[in-house]
Amino acid sequence: MITLKVNGQDHQVDADPDTPLLYVLRNDLELNAAKFGCGLGQCGSCTVIVDGQAVLSCVTPLLLLEGKQVTTLEGLGTVAAPAPIQRAFMEEQAAQCGYCIAGMMMRAQALLMRNSKPTDAQIRAELEPNLCRCGTHMRILRAVHRAARLMDTADAAGDRSIR
Amino acid sequence: MNGPVILDRRSVLAGGGALIVSFSLRGAVAQEAKPQELKPQGPKLPGSLATSPYLDSWIRIDADGRITAFTGKAELGQGFRTAFQQIAAEQLDVPFDAIKVITADTKLTANEGYTSGSHSMQDSGTAILHAAAQVRALLMAEAARRFELPAENLRSENAAVIAPDGRRLGYGELVAADVLHVQAQPTSPLKDPQSFKVMGQPVPRVDIPAKVTGGAAYVQDMRLPGMVHARVVRPPSYGAELMEFDAAAVEKMPGVIRIVRDGNFLAVVAEKEFSAVKAMHALAAAAKWRESAKLPNQNDLPNVLTRLPSQDFAILSRSDPSVTGTRRLEATYTRPYQSHGSIGPSCAVAQFADGAMTVWTHTQGVYPDRQAIAEMLGMPQPSVRLIHVEGSGCYGHNGADDAAADAALIARALPGRPVRVQWMREQEHGWEPYGPAMVTKLSAALDEAGRIADWNFAVWSNTHSMRPGGAGSLLAAQHIAKPFAVPAPKPLPLPEGGGDRNAIPIYNFPNAHVMHHFIPAMPLRISAMRALGAYHNVFSLESFMDELAGLAGADPVEFRLKHLDDQRGRDVVEKAAQEFGWSRDRKAAQNRGQNLGYGFAFARYKNLAAYCAIASEVEVDRETGRARLVRAVAAVDAGQVVNPDGITNQIEGAIVQSTSWTLYESVAFDDTRITSIDWQTYPILRFNSVPDSIKVHIINRPGQPFLGSGETGQGPAAASVANAIAHATGKRLRNLPLSRKRIKDAIDA
Ligand code: FES
Ligand code: FES
Numbered sequence: 043m044i045t046l047k048v049n050g051q052d053h054q055v056d057a058d059p060d061t062p063l064l065y066v067l068r069n070d071l072e073l074n075a076a077k078f079g080c081g082l083g084q085c086g087s088c089t090v091i092v093d094g095q096a097v098l099s100c101v102t103p104l105l106l107l108e109g110k111q112v113t114t115l116e117g118l119g120t121v122a123a124p125a126p127i128q129r130a131f132m133e134e135q136a137a138q139c140g141y142c143i144a145g146m147m148m149r150a151q152a153l154l155m156r157n158s159k160p161t162d163a164q165i166r167a168e169l170e171p172n173l174c175r176c177g178t179h180m181r182i183l184r185a186v187h188r189a190a191r192l193m194d195t196a197d198a199a200g201d202r203s204i205r
Numbered sequence: 206m207n208g209p210v211i212l213d214r215r216s217v218l219a220g221g222g223a224l225i226v227s228f229s230l231r232g233a234v235a236q237e238a239k240p241q242e243l244k245p246q247g248p249k250l251p252g253s254l255a256t257s258p259y260l261d262s263w264i265r266i267d268a269d270g271r272i273t274a275f276t277g278k279a280e281l282g283q284g285f286r287t288a289f290q291q292i293a294a295e296q297l298d299v300p301f302d303a304i305k306v307i308t309a310d311t312k313l314t315a316n317e318g319y320t321s322g323s324h325s326m327q328d329s330g331t332a333i334l335h336a337a338a339q340v341r342a343l344l345m346a347e348a349a350r351r352f353e354l355p356a357e358n359l360r361s362e363n364a365a366v367i368a369p370d371g372r373r374l375g376y377g378e379l380v381a382a383d384v385l386h387v388q389a390q391p392t393s394p395l396k397d398p399q400s401f402k403v404m405g406q407p408v409p410r411v412d413i414p415a416k417v418t419g420g421a422a423y424v425q426d427m428r429l430p431g432m433v434h435a436r437v438v439r440p441p442s443y444g445a446e447l448m449e450f451d452a453a454a455v456e457k458m459p460g461v462i463r464i465v466r467d468g469n470f471l472a473v474v475a476e477k478e479f480s481a482v483k484a485m486h487a488l489a490a491a492a493k494w495r496e497s498a499k500l501p502n503q504n505d506l507p508n509v510l511t512r513l514p515s516q517d518f519a520i521l522s523r524s525d526p527s528v529t530g531t532r533r534l535e536a537t538y539t540r541p542y543q544s545h546g547s548i549g550p551s552c553a554v555a556q557f558a559d560g561a562m563t564v565w566t567h568t569q570g571v572y573p574d575r576q577a578i579a580e581m582l583g584m585p586q587p588s589v590r591l592i593h594v595e596g597s598g599c600y601g602h603n604g605a606d607d608a609a610a611d612a613a614l615i616a617r618a619l620p621g622r623p624v625r626v627q628w629m630r631e632q633e634h635g636w637e638p639y640g641p642a643m644v645t646k647l648s649a650a651l652d653e654a655g656r657i658a659d660w661n662f663a664v665w666s667n668t669h670s671m672r673p674g675g676a677g678s679l680l681a682a683q684h685i686a687k688p689f690a691v692p693a694p695k696p697l698p699l700p701e702g703g704g705d706r707n708a709i710p711i712y713n714f715p716n717a718h719v720m721h722h723f724i725p726a727m728p729l730r731i732s733a734m735r736a737l738g739a740y741h742n743v744f745s746l747e748s749f750m751d752e753l754a755g756l757a758g759a760d761p762v763e764f765r766l767k768h769l770d771d772q773r774g775r776d777v778v779e780k781a782a783q784e785f786g787w788s789r790d791r792k793a794a795q796n797r798g799q800n801l802g803y804g805f806a807f808a809r810y811k812n813l814a815a816y817c818a819i820a821s822e823v824e825v826d827r828e829t830g831r832a833r834l835v836r837a838v839a840a841v842d843a844g845q846v847v848n849p850d851g852i853t854n855q856i857e858g859a860i861v862q863s864t865s866w867t868l869y870e871s872v873a874f875d876d877t878r879i880t881s882i883d884w885q886t887y888p889i890l891r892f893n894s895v896p897d898s899i900k901v902h903i904i905n906r907p908g909q910p911f912l913g914s915g916e917t918g919q920g921p922a923a924a925s926v927a928n929a930i931a932h933a934t935g936k937r938l939r940n941l942p943l944s945r946k947r948i949k950d951a952i953d954a
Contacts, residue, residue: 058479065479074426075419079548079597080630081482084884087548116419124418131417135409135850138858139282139598140416141549147417169892173884175548176282176598177861179895181854 044104048073049117059105063097064088066104067114075115075144079173086172089145090114096152098171115144118151126196127151130189131182138176146172150186158193160186248391252331253277257315260343261385263336264293270364270377272297272304274337276329277317279309279569279593280412283915284851285325287410289333291847295404296337296396298361299376306411309571309593319570319672321601321733322701323814323913330847330911338393344379351379398845398907405905407850412595424567424594425552429623432554433462434478435615436485438471439632440684442496442878443730447471451491455484464488465618468686472615474624485629498876501728507539507644507940511665515722516696520705525715530650530658534756537646538745540941542639542729542872544887549597550633551604555612556623562589562616566609567596570672574606577673578613581682581689589613600862602672602732604628604637610679631882636680639872640734641667641727643704645745649714655757657712657768662746663720666704667727668694669737696723697737701811707739707920710746711809712768729872729879736919739810740863743920744927744941747806751928752937761805761928762787771809773842776904777818778807780840784902785820800824801835802933806924810917815843817917819860823929830949832930834864834896837922842904843914852914853901859918860899865890867923869942 079087083101091113119125153168265273274293280286348366349356460480465472475481501509554565568574571591579586612626644665652658676682677689697703705721754764807818821837873881881887936951
């Protein structure tokens with residue numbers, strides 16, 4: 043049994059310590075957002091946030107996560123109460139098949155958490171590890187810019203809770 | 206094997222309480238009845254109504270007012286579920302949210318074959334358009350009867366028919382009779398496009414909220430009670446034979462439930478997914494295969510292809526001896542094998558229970574895939590049900606059907622338990638059916654006035670569809686001990702064509718000859734990839750148009766217009782050129798140095814679907830040969846627009862994806878094995894190469910037929926980029942991909 047903290051909650055996970063986080067999230071915790079794309083650390087579709095950093099969950103074994111905070115897309119918001127990044131992706135209609143999108147959003151979220159006003163070049167550089175095959179890149183970039191603006195507005199209103 | 210019949214849609218409706226019950230019981234119409242049996246006499250019905258003519262195959266209204274639209278097509282991330290909902294809502298006069306759309310399911314929806322070839326809007330969208338309009342008319346007539354008023358005096362609004370005196374009958378109340386189980390008419394009382402409220406609007410896609418919040422959206426996300434996880438150990442190469450493997454050691458691994466072996470098909474099932482992965486690796490490590498070196502020399506591929514035996518078809522022969530050319534140009538263009546490269550490897554869930562097989566799959570064709578799987582399992586088709594659930598974008602025939610077959614084969618060995626099969630990255634890259642390699646040879650001559658007098662185009666290509674019909678198309682069926690033979694490949698018929706798709710020029714040349722050399726042999730496993738032969742044919746044709754414009758000393762856009770009579774084609778060419786700032790910017794680029802180039806290309810997909818013209822600006826680093834698309838401007842005419850943002854999204858995606866194919870992509874292999882098996886060995890476009898901007902301009906054609914737009918951008922984007930590279934470097938590259946090394950070598954030559 044390993045204790046895993048995901049989206050603010052502790053979970054007792056009965057899995058081998060070498061199990062990649064991705065399988066634990068998807069199967070043991072039944073969270074859909076992080077996706078299996080390659081299992082090789084090459085595509086980013088499994089990206090989640092661990093202690094504020096974007097991490098490839100397919101190559102991160104469970105044993106490295108004891109005591110750390112894992113955040114998945116589910117932890118940011120819901121359809122009814124979307125986080126700024128989720129609202130931004132909806133407003134920009136930034137998906138085709140959408141399979142890569144959760145990973146894109148988590149990497150962008152990690153960037154926005156440490157740099158609330160990234161330049162276009164910074165966003166592109168940050169998203170470099172993540173692949174999209176549908177060619178949704180232009181919309182993803184627009185959505186990240188929009189998310190930054192939304193977060194900025196929220197900050198100005200003194201509401202940091204939705205960050 | 207005989208199994209009980211999974212009830213078809215009619216029988217289910219009969220028990221389901223919907224008010225189409227009474228006529229459902231007539232039992233005369235099964236969804237899978239042969240199209241010709243259903244074909245009514247008289248004029249052809251619009252879209253897929255031609256093969257599924259009953260209105261209630263498309264629109265169902267329940268007594269409680271619930272409205273469902275059915276489509277036999279599969280949502281693949283193109284967003285047409287939303288577009289269909291818009292069409293049905295508009296023509297029925299109900300709010301967008303009042304409609305639920307059910308997609309491809311052999312138990313519930315019409316047989317619309319494959320979701321491919323940009324046909325969804327033309328086939329299914331058109332069927333729903335007309336069915337919804339006719340349903341509304343029937344409901345109005347029924348209301349007129351009950352109100353005892355002429356139908357002209359009534360109006361429909363918000364899912365009800367309203368009389369001038371304020372009396373009101375909801376649609377649900379009106380369907381009590383046999384109203385909707387009637388054959389469609391050839392013409393429909395369609396609404397005036399001027400009055401559209403939902404069609405033509407950029408309605409947000411219904412699938413996106415779940416996809417950006419972690420909702421269950423894909424077959425990969427399915428978790429059925431008692432579900433187990435399987436992994437397949439694929440052979441290391443085509444035709445490899447399994448000599449030995451160590452079952453005992455793997456069966457002892459924790460969580461392993463079963464090893465399934467049938468000939469060269471080897472799989473392992475475990476309670477937990479990662480146990481299945483570990484068991485798969487252990488099984489693969491100890492397995493011994495006999496392989497043979499059969500693959501062609503990758504470096505000599507064009508020659509290998511053109512030397513293979515071919516069936517030759519003259520598909521265009523136009524002669525005007527009064528026109529002869531003087532200045533002649535010749536060129537050969539080549540394309541390697543290319544991968545669909547879905548970001549999510551193929552996946553399926555299957556359950557064999559009480560003698561019936563159910564498969565949840567992201568196949569593009571639930572009915573044909575069911576036929577193949579039933580044949581492989583030796584089960585009657587009605588005992589097998591395929592339900593489409595979205596997967597990662599596929600862009601054609603990827604591993605989806607094969608994964609469905611894998612799941613079904615394994616599930617049969619574990620009756621009762623749902624089995625989820627997920628392919629690994631290496632399996633998707635190594636075993637998907639690739640987009641075929643192609644060679645085109647062109648020659649043309651200009652007359653004194655600088656017009657093309659004589660045009661010759663020859664294309665060598667495999668088939669572009671090895672999609673299931675029979676079991677032999679499925680990997681699992683090829684690998685089992687009693688294998689099914691791979692069906693003989695056939696060329697796809699014109700006017701749509703396969704390898705010869707868009708080989709016939711849309712331009713008006715007085716002398717024109719087009720040859721299709723169809724190559725039956727398939728050194729690599731291949732099938733349909735977005736746009737089929739049109740990608741390479743348009744790349745070749747539109748590159749060559751630029752070469753000829755150069756020879757004529759003409760501006761490439763003007764040169765095209767000079768040979769183009771089709772007015773809608775001219776409109777997109779002019780629109781793209783104007784929005785790009787073509788003439789002005791092109792001159793400016795020449796003055797700005799040699800690193801920037803401008804390119805233009807145009808095609809009408811299949812010469813019968815959407816029109817697309819693309820102007821692009823590409824920068825080339827002369828030191829490294831690196832090319833990057835900086836900006837692109839597209840103009841598209843897809844007929845009547847249903848969802849403009851959906852079209853824009855498709856075209857933006859097409860430009861980025863085609864740029865990736867064009868600049869980077871080539872399947873690699875040695876004499877035995879495929880060697881491009883992941884994203885390191887098969888690199889694709891990344892964010893550092895994404896353009897600064899892409900602008901899409903849509904020319905709406907209200908009231909005109911829908912023209913599918915999902916594939917129209919692939920060819921023009923490739924040629925536009927290639928022409929821009931030629932403009933920037935002064936060197937013409939004719940072999941795809943236009944890689945950094947090839948560009949650098951051309952600059953240095
Ligand atoms: S699935 Fe983790 S990087 Fe591809
Ligand atoms: S939206 Fe399909 S892979 Fe990115």
